[in-house]
Amino acid sequence: MSDSPRDPDQDDDATARLPRPDRADPAVRPPDTSPGLPTEAPSSTVDPAGGDSFAAGRATSTTPGSPSAAGSGPADGAEPARGSRAASGGRSGVTVGARPAWWRRLAGSGVHDARQRRRRQWFVAGISIGAALIVIALCAGALAVVDAVSDVRDTASEARETRVLRDQNCLELERRLNRLNPPGAASSPAGRAVAIRDENSAVRIYVGEISDARAQDGWRQLLDSRAVYADALDRQAKARTPAFYVPPKNADNEPVADDLIEVSPAPCAGPVRRLAVPDL
Template sequence: MAGISVGAALLVIAFCAGGLAVLSTVADLRDDAAEAHEDRSLRDAACLELEQRLNRLTPPGATTSPQARATAVRDENAAARIYVTQVRDRRAADGWRELVDARTAYAEGLDAQAKSRTPAFFVAPRTGDGRAVADELARSSPEACAGPLRRLAAPDL
């Protein structure tokens, strides 16, 4: 009889522990979902702020000289760097940095073009498997980043 009582007590304890584990998992999933929603909201807001900063600047394609285009590219890069510091996802931040670095190289080429008449070309960064970094960023970034990303990916426009 004592064995049955102990067995029943262990069964009740196991059942309660299992129930608590399920409740804990559900609570963790809710916390993760809330955190993901907050992250998306913050990134959406950061993208909108980036777009506002870019809209205050002269687009590089609207300039008339290589020096002015280089300055416009650098100004846009400064605006983008503010956004990059707010991106928590390391992979996404690295992609944005690659894009800004490629634009920096282009601005340096424009400076050289002004002095030597050697044409400068923007070379869009690519992933290890050959896909455009801008395309990868478009897939992984919030919808609000689509406009700024298109603008930054084409500094000649």
């Protein structure tokens, strides 16, 4: 072998120049057969600057390794056609036609997923609001029950305190009456009238402490009838006209003393029976 450099022009066309992969025509690409993507026929491109179409200047397909493919490549120093650049993905080319079907399916699925997410968010928000309302209602109900129980307890406590106070008032009335001489112990009608009025004065103290209107009305009727009997005793002492005691009665023609025993505390039963018979 000689040491002189070898001229590529001296070799045969079939063996001298082989196509280089990096200089292959970018406009000629094998179809994409990736799984899952639809195969789409190559669309024609138009150069916005007024260039030729994709197939302009390359009407015949070239096969790698042929002399025409090797001779027409960018290795000769010639500038590729504008249509070739547009078909190779350059920014100057404009693709004519609709988006691929798989792209439309992906876009539709994205919108559907967004709607589903919004629905789930609204559903979760509704459940949260409902749960919050239920908790608030339960808390309000619990507070209402606690308030009702507290009110019942307070009412019961107040009623118990009132009953104890009325019992004490009745006991005090009985003690005041015991310090007085009974009307039946007087020897004359005038002395009996004085004893009746003294007892009425002791009872009026108790009537002023009563808060029940019905009980107050019954006690006043009893005091009025006793006062009328005391006036009759005074007339008897002067004119010797007999005096008679008429006990008060209610609308049912029942003695008022029975009503007082019923509506008054138990310690007041003794004083009522004593006052209902002023002759004793």
